[in-house]
Amino acid sequence: MAVRNPQRAVVVGGSMGGLTAGLLLRERGFEVDVFERSPLPLEGRGAGIVLQPDTVRWFAEHGGTEAVERVSTGSSHLRYLGANDEVVYDEPSTWRFTSWTATYRALFVDLGADAYHLDHHVAGLDHDDREVTLRFTNGRVQHADLVVFADGISSTGRRRLLPEVTPRYSGYVGWRGTVPEGEVSSRTHDLLHDSVTYATASRTHIVMYPIPGRDGGTAIGSRDLNYVWYRNVAEGPELDEMLTDKRGFPNPVSLQPGMVQDRYVDELRASAPEVLPPAAAELVVRTAQPFIQPVLDIEVPRMAFGRVCLIGDAAFAARPHAAAGTAKAAADAWALADALRDADGDVVPALEKWEPGRLEVGRNLLKRVREMGRHYQVDSDADPADRNLRFGLYGPDH
Helix, strand or coil: CCCCCCCEEEEECCCHHHHHHHHHHHHCCCEEEEECCCCCCCCCCCCEEEECCCCCHHHHHCCHHHHHHHCCEEEEEEEEECCCCCEEEEEEEEEEEEEHHHHHHHHHHHHCHHHEECCCCEEEEEECCCCEEEEECCCCEEEECEEEECCCCCCHHHHHHCCCCCCEEEEEEEEEEEEEHHHCCHHHHHHHCCEEEEEEECCEEEEEEEECCCCCCCCCCCCEEEEEEEEECCCCHHHHHHCECCCCCECCCCECCCCCCHHHHHHHHHHHHHHCCHHHHHHHHHCCCCEEEEEEEECCCCCEECCEEECHHHCCECCHHHCCHHHHHHHHHHHHHHHHHHCCCCHHHHHHHHHHHHHHHHHHHHHHHHHHHHHHHHCCCCCCCCHHHCCCCCCCCC
8 A cells, every 4th residue: 555655653762772763764764753751861871782783783784894893892702710710611702792872872873863852751652543642741742653662671652552561570680880991900801801701609690791981992901891790689578678779769670870779789799709709709899889680571462553562671671691682672673674664664564564573582582581590590500511591682593
C-alpha cells in the first residue's frame, strides 16, 4: 500500500539504543524526535561497554574504522587470575571497549541537538491503527505514526503496555567502578591493561578491562580500568537497605556514584583484599565512588503493539555476563529499520514481521546469561576454557 512520507517517529529514551533507533529511522525517511526524561545530558556514567558488532555498526557504516577507534580502546588477551595474582589461564582474545559517555556523545553528535529533547517524562499513551498519542508530564502532547520505547529497565512504555511484567532479581548485585590506569601500581597495570581479566572465588567473581578515560583518552596511560564485582545479596530487607541512597530514597535499578551509603563503601573496600587477588582488590580500594546495580532479569511476551514497540532493556534486560545489553538494543533498532524498509515504511506489518525474531534473540540471551550466572555466583564451577562463558550477544561463536 502507499504510505505517506514523511511519517513521524518518536523515540522515548535517549540512551544509546534510543539514539541508534532515532538515527536509523531518520535514514528510513521518518521525521524523528527523541525524548529523554533526564533534565540534563546523560554524561559521566562510570560504566564500561564491550563493543560488539551491533554496538558499533552505526559508526562502522557512517565513518569507518577510524570512527570506531575514536571512541574505543582494545585488549588482546583473556586472562584469569589466581588468589595471589598468578595467571592461571590466558588465551589470545581481541576485544574493543568504550565508556558509556564516549559512545553516547558520538551518537548524540550524529543525531543533533534539535531532535533531542531533555526533561520529558511520558505519563500517558493511547494508540490505535492510525496513530499513537503520547502525553508528557510537562503538558506536551505528541502524535506519531511510530513510537519506539527505548527507555530501559524502568520503561514507562512497558509498564503501560505490559503492567504484569516486573523485573526479577537474580540474587546478586554488581559493584562497578573505574580507576585511572596511571593511579595503579605497575604490577597491577601489567596484569590488567591489555586483557579482559577475571578472578573468581566462592560465590563471587570480578571482571576487569580498560576503557577510554574520563576525557576520552584511548592511548595506554590515559585510559581507565573498569570493573564489575558481582556479590550475592539476599533479596528483601538486606537488599532494600543497601539500595537506599544517602538521602533515604530507594533506588531499585541503580544506585549512582556518590550516592551509596558510606558504610557499604567501607565494607566493600575492607572485603576486597580478603576475597580478591591483589590486582583486583587494588582497583576496588582505589575507586573514589563505586556504585551498585542490582542484577535483574526482565522478559516480555510481546514487543510490538500495533504502531508501538519496545527495544533494548525496555523489553529484555539480561544480566551483564555476556556484555550484550547495548548490542541487543542496537540490534533491535537495526532489525526494525530493516523491517520498515522491507514493508516500504508501512509500520504495522513491519512491526509484526520484526517481533518474532527479536523475541527469540531476547529469550536466548536470557537463558545463556542465567547459566553464566549460575556457574559464577551459585555453583562456583566456572571453567576459564568454557566457551559458553564468553562475551557475545548471539553466543561465543557468532
